[in-house]
Amino acid sequence: MKKLWLALGILAVTVLAACGSNTGGAEEAGDEITIGYFPNINHVAGMVAEEKDLYSETLPDGTKVNYQYFPDGSSFMTAIETGDIQGGLVGPGPAMNHFTSGAEINVVAAGSTGGTVIMARNGADISSPEDMAGKTFISPRVGCTHDVQFETLMKQEYGITSDRVDGEMKHVTGKPATYASLFEAGKVDVATVPEPWASSIEAEGNGNVLIDTPDVAYGETLPAAVFVTSHDLVENNPEMVQNIVDAHKNATDFIQENPEEAKEIAIKKIKEITDQELSEEVIDNAWERIDFTYEVDEKHLQDFANSSYDLGFLEEKPDLTGLVDLSFLNE
Incomplete structure (x- = not known):
């Protein structure tokens, strides 16, 4: 109705x-x-x-x-x-x-x-992206913006991929507002986090910045x-x-x-x-x-x-022609 x-x-x-x-x-x-x-x-x-x-x-x-x-x-x-x-x-x-x-x-x-930040849990024995092999990371959804940003960086710069493609990192999903508590409970090792939840994790002392916004794939553009x-x-x-x-x-x-x-x-x-x-x-x-x-x-x-x-999130090479309509910004 x-x-x-x-x-x-x-x-x-x-x-x-x-x-x-x-x-x-x-x-x-x-x-x-x-x-x-x-x-x-x-x-x-x-x-x-x-x-x-x-x-x-x-x-x-x-x-x-x-x-x-x-x-x-x-x-x-x-x-x-x-x-x-x-x-x-x-x-x-x-x-x-x-x-x-x-x-x-x-x-x-x-x-x-x-606004995308890669956070590492304190005690996860991760001091650089190279340490991600065998670790668990969390993102809001499979193939979401923050997921693609993180996995693009890891694949292109470090040659490390997720278990979606039989890679070395285990991937789970969850709501960003819960990441601090998941860090505290030791359930995940790394999170690809939209703000303000990265800063919240920092403030609560449950994790530290592994990769800041400018160094994440497409981080500032x-x-x-x-x-x-x-x-x-x-x-x-x-x-x-x-x-x-x-x-x-x-x-x-x-x-x-x-x-x-x-x-x-x-x-x-x-x-x-x-x-x-x-x-x-x-x-x-x-x-x-x-x-x-x-x-x-x-x-x-x-x-x-x-x-x-x-990364395999899309089955066919994308053509975004027609997606963006800028006419309403120009009025």
Whole structure:
């Protein structure tokens, strides 16, 4: 029933726009959209937009804006494809993987770059990447952005691969917010971690930085988060997509212009979503590893997709032509 009402809401927006509405969308109350994001620092634009109600400022009057929080990219992309959410922030890995598998989606903006850190557990007897042979590492999902960044580096620079391809490292998956406790319990040796969870591990003294953001594969060039919507929405309701992108751009500008308030919002939202309260010290440290931007460089995405193919996460060599639509950033 929820999907039916969402579909009807989108249809109403399209019909009104076609009839010459000067608002670029529906005017009657009851129209509804849902935006998704993750509780990590690369997705602060989503937190700021929610806290400041920025989508309501750009969408037509009466539009109800909901938010949904995701633990990983696979569940996010499924929600995009089923229409449970209309847009939001996700890592580039899941977006590219689903696109090459036939998902009709578009990347319409970036969210941030940087923020991936490789952490080693204290007591794991790991002082360099070469020590990873025979060790266990954790990432949010198989083939996710952080997984590909780590495994690309290990394969290209050290010739060490995971057990997915009969390699020397054992791979497990789990939510980043749990990594500190897994380190403390000695259940994993290394984690490929999105911020702020790397800085949290540092602050709690359960691990140390094995490979910092600039030295991780694509660490400072790849969009760590991209803003995705369905191609159907882009084609049939570009006014709505433009309104959504405008709000996202406003959120990114707010972060750049008001970093201290944005940090406070991040602490508050992460506490609400994960029930974990992070200190100002942790957030400050995480912030230094991230650049908040909505600009997208298609070449970096293609290079990253090629690495995903080389690692065996994609069955065919990817062609990302048509994935990125920059027209909404240029309006």
